[in-house]
Amino acid sequence: MVFxxxxxxxxxxxxxxxxxxxxxxxxxxxxxxxxxxxNLDAISIAIIGVNDFRGLEKENSHxxxxxxxKVLYSLYPGNWSVAIADLGTIEAGASLKDTYFLVQTICExxxxxxxxxxxxxxxxxxxxxxxxxxxxLDQMVNFISIDNxxxxxxxxSNLANSFLTxxxxxxxxNLFNYSNIxxxxxxxxxxxxxxxxxxxxxxYRLGEVSNNITIAEPxxxxxxxxxxxxxxxxxxxxxxxxxxxxxxxxxxxxCALARYAGISDKVSSFGVFNFNLTxxxxxxxxxxxxxxxxxxSFRSNEYPFGSKESYLKYTVLIDDDELVFxxxxxxxxxxxxxxxxxxxxxxxxxxxxxxxxxxxxxxxxEGDVPERWWKAQRRNIV
Numbered sequence: 001m002v003f004x005x006x007x008x009x010x011x012x013x014x015x016x017x018x019x020x021x022x023x024x025x026x027x028x029x030x031x032x033x034x035x036x037x038x039n040l041d042a043i044s045i046a047i048i049g050v051n052d053f054r055g056l057e058k059e060n061s062h063x064x065x066x067x068x069x070k071v072l073y074s075l076y077p078g079n080w081s082v083a084i085a086d087l088g089t090i091e092a093g094a095s096l097k098d099t100y101f102l103v104q105t106i107c108e109x110x111x112x113x114x115x116x117x118x119x120x121x122x123x124x125x126x127x128x129x130x131x132x133x134x135x136x137l138d139q140m141v142n143f144i145s146i147d148n149x150x151x152x153x154x155x156x157s158n159l160a161n162s163f164l165t166x167x168x169x170x171x172x173x174n175l176f177n178y179s180n181i182x183x184x185x186x187x188x189x190x191x192x193x194x195x196x197x198x199x200x201x202x203x204y205r206l207g208e209v210s211n212n213i214t215i216a217e218p219x220x221x222x223x224x225x226x227x228x229x230x231x232x233x234x235x236x237x238x239x240x241x242x243x244x245x246x247x248x249x250x251x252x253x254x255c256a257l258a259r260y261a262g263i264s265d266k267v268s269s270f271g272v273f274n275f276n277l278t279x280x281x282x283x284x285x286x287x288x289x290x291x292x293x294x295x296x297s298f299r300s301n302e303y304p305f306g307s308k309e310s311y312l313k314y315t316v317l318i319d320d321d322e323l324v325f326x327x328x329x330x331x332x333x334x335x336x337x338x339x340x341x342x343x344x345x346x347x348x349x350x351x352x353x354x355x356x357x358x359x360x361x362x363x364x365x366e367g368d369v370p371e372r373w374w375k376a377q378r379r380n381i382v
Contacts, residue, residue: 026073055123064277262295
């Protein structure tokens with residue numbers, strides 16, 4: 001059984017959690033201890049630590065993830081009714097491929113059980129086996145990276161900064177859309193930026209998102225996997241003064257993005273990577289995960305899991321195009337209808353509505369075609 005490779009929480013960590021107040025998060029979740037593995041039958045979210053930083057060419061730190069757990073589980077949950085289990089830690093395998101195999105197979109098993117895996121720790125190339133865990137699930141995948149770089153392979157780049165190339169190039173190719181939230185132009189070559197446009201992917205600059213963070217919400221609503229690179233956070237907020245970044249998201253902004261990911265009815269995998277295993281950074285990473293959990297507790301199970309029959313329908317004519325918008329009667333969120341060529345790939349049948357914003361609808365009324373709609377149509381054609 002693949003879960004046999006998960007290392008339980010240390011006895012000192014379990015003892016620490018047992019002495020926390022009964023209202024704390026740690027006292028309300030199921031733990032993988034040396035004597036017992038959690039029963040997953042009623043679990044909605046599984047937290048898994050990964051102690052493998054070889055993608056960043058850094059040393060692994062045995063036991064540090066249990067120190068992180070002490071910080072996370074000392075927090076108090078909101079008014080949640082979410083069943084959470086901590087399944088323990090994946091220690092570095094004999095090779096990086098061994099670690100990839102464990103992450104992929106464990107995530108795949110959890111996804112089949114309708115359990116959301118939260119992967120914590122390690123380098124961001126672990127997003128690649130998270131993506132590969134969807135191979136046997138017969139669906140196309142929308143992938144979001146909160147990152148200041150695009151992570152294309154380039155000369156002398158390490159694995160953590162080149163995994164996106166593997167996702168795009170290697171078969172089987174299940175990627176329908178890649179979205180980057182928070183890229184910083186001076187960290188990316190013009191050729192990489194041009195490639196994002198050529199592939200009709202989506203990329204939002206740091207300043208663009210910081211000025212109006214709500215523009216990211218529809219993007220998360222359409223995502224399957226969300227991967228957070230903590231080096232995208234400004235060092236004065238993250239506490240990462242080893243890999244210093246003078247600009248980036250604030251702590252409040254990255255937590256808001258994590259909440260968008262959690263509240264999305266479609267997000268089924270979440271990962272937080274590229275943070276140093278030090279007590280200074282643990283606080284923000286713990287709060288990022290806390291906000292994802294809070295967002296999950298407020299999911300509304302709207303489209304594609306609910307019916308759009310009761311939605312308000314709006315039709316806008318632009319030249320020869322008829323754009324059809326839907327507004328939820330439950331949350332007032334917006335979608336736009338897209339026409340997918342299901343004869344090309346039957347996996348795309350479920351993608352009939354694309355999340356959008358009220359501003360997209362207003363822009364359409366002024367004759368401007370929403371960029372997200374246009375790119376989605378082009379991806380489907382090419």
